[in-house]
Amino acid sequence: MRTALATAAAIRAGETTALAETDAAIARIETGDTEINAVVVRDFDRARAAARALDEARPDDRPFFGVPMTVKESFDIAGLPTSWGFAEHADHVATADAVAxxxxxxxxxxxxxxxxxxxxxxxxxxxxxxxxxTRNPHDPNRVSGGSSGGAAAAVAAGYVPIELGSDIGGSIRVPAAFCGVWGHKSSFTAIAPDGHYFPRTDNARIAMSVIGPLAADRDDLAAELDVLADIPLPKPAPRKHGDWRILLLPEHPVAKAQASIKQAIHGVGDAFENAGARVDRGSDLLPDLAQQYGHYMHMLNVAMTRGAQQEGRPLPTLADWFGLLDAQARNARAWQRLFADYDAVIAPAWGTTAFPHDDTPITERRLDVDGEDTQFGLQLAWPGLATFPMLPATSVPIGTDADGLPIGVQVIADTNRDFTAIAVARAAHDLVMR
Structure with a gap:
């Protein structure tokens, strides 16, 4: 399968057509998706009609001209269901396309x-x-991640070159890491979320929730971010690998990480150092990460439940919410001070590679980390590093573990420096995967 940008270029050059590429992608899905179950809402007839219409027009310089892709089920597409997986919303059909x-x-x-x-x-x-x-294309006994698990699996399986996801608790970064593809959690203000609503609502966006691209190729990832962005995100000047300032964060006071992931992060750091980069393995500029985790989980819980009463928890008050906003602002300022000294922080996206399917309720679930039984929810500390201060983060594949499962890490950058995160992730990938 060609990259998205290469596919568009080949169509423009007359080497293929939008319909041929669409038919090929449909064939890949129909042949391979029975076991993986990534593409769950299929709109092949309208896709072929759209491809024919593009072929009948003169090919132009649009970046994804004729490129077949899929999108996460939670985004509205006119005429297709948007259920967010709820049985009671299975019959809900969107009437308009999401802005993205x-x-x-x-x-x-x-x-x-x-x-x-x-x-x-x-x-x-x-x-x-x-x-x-949905099953992981690398091992069907393992998860593909969530909540953009089908998106990452569709890219990893080679059905499509690009996808569209959303992220509040690692929902782009973790599936990308588990499936060995690229994913980008955008800065909070970077991309309009309109049309990514809870079914049958048009509510305000969920606090901390963002949308962003997934891709098999890093150039496609950057091009998709360009297409999606609301605002002109600054792009860093070209740099050599040795010109970056990197902080490694393989340890967390709350969440454990398996040894192979920590070793992979140190390997990335060593490679940057050998290229001449400044690499630190600790910094007094980091905020209190245990405190950040606590505030993040409280805000995440209130945001996902919209402040509803939950068993065993006090009803959140307006004063609670304003206190969380204050804590978030202080935390974001601490990260901003850190990024005056560093271009990027490299940390696990999740503390393990793809874990076995487990239908235990998430509040009761356990996770094996190198033979140690741990609380599953503590792992949200890793994606929360970037989510709570609303920073951009790129998930990049940098190796495999002893079971052959992909290892992905997140590269976190300063607010609206999304392309810096992608650039450092690109450098990391080049240094360890060549």
Whole structure:
């Protein structure tokens, strides 16, 4: 399968057509997706019609002209269901495209359908009563991640070169890491979320929640971010690998990480150092990470439940919410001070590689980390590093573990320095995967 940018270039050059590329992608899905179950809403007839319309027009310089892709089920596409995995919303059909979908179509993309998610986008695996379970293309006994698990699996399986996801608790970064593809959690103000609503609502966006691209290729990832962005995100000047200032963060006071992931991060640091980069393995500028985790989990819980009463928890008050906003502002300022000294922080996206399917409720679930039984929810400390201060973070594949499962890490950068995160991730990948 060509990259998205190469596919568009080949169509422009007359080497192939939008319809041929669409038919090829459909064939890949129909042949390979029975076991993986990534593409759960299929819109192949309309995709072929859209591809024919592009072929009948003169090919132009739109970046994704004729490129077939899928998008996460939680994004509205007119005429297709948006259920977020809830059985009671299985019959909900969107009447308009999400803004991000509009932008991708305007860039020439052909939408084949939608990919799987967990119920309410509230798990790090993708399984729900409407569409069933998505499996990891590298090992069907393992999860593909969540909540953009179907998106990452569709890219990893080679069905499509690019995808569209969302992230509040690692929902782009973790599936990308588990499936060995690229993913980018955008800065909070970078991309319009309109049309990514809870079914049958048009509510305000969920606090801390963002949308962003997934891709098999880093150039495609950057090009998709360009298409999606609301604002002109600054791009760093070209640099040599040795010109970056990197802080490694392989340890967390709350969450454990398996040895192979920590070793991979140190390996990236060694490679940057050998190239001449400044690499630190600790900094007094870091905020209190245990405190950050506590505030993040409180805000995440209130945001996902919209402040509803929960068993065993006090009802959150308006004073609680303003206190969280104050804590978030102080935390963001601490990270901003850190990024005056560093270009990027490299940390695990999650403390393990893809784990076995586990339908235990997430509040009761346990996770094996190198033979140690740990509380699953503590792992949210890793994605929370970037989510709570609303920073951009790129998930980049940098190796495999002893079981052959992909190891991905996140590269975190300063607010709106999304392309810096991608650039450092690109350098990391080049240094350790060549």
């Amino acid at each position: 979908v509009q932008r991708l179509k305007a860039a020439g993309a052909v939408i084949l359908g939608k990919t799987n998610i967990p119920v309410g986008l509230a798990d790090l695996q993708s399984n729900n009563p409407n569409y069933g379970r």
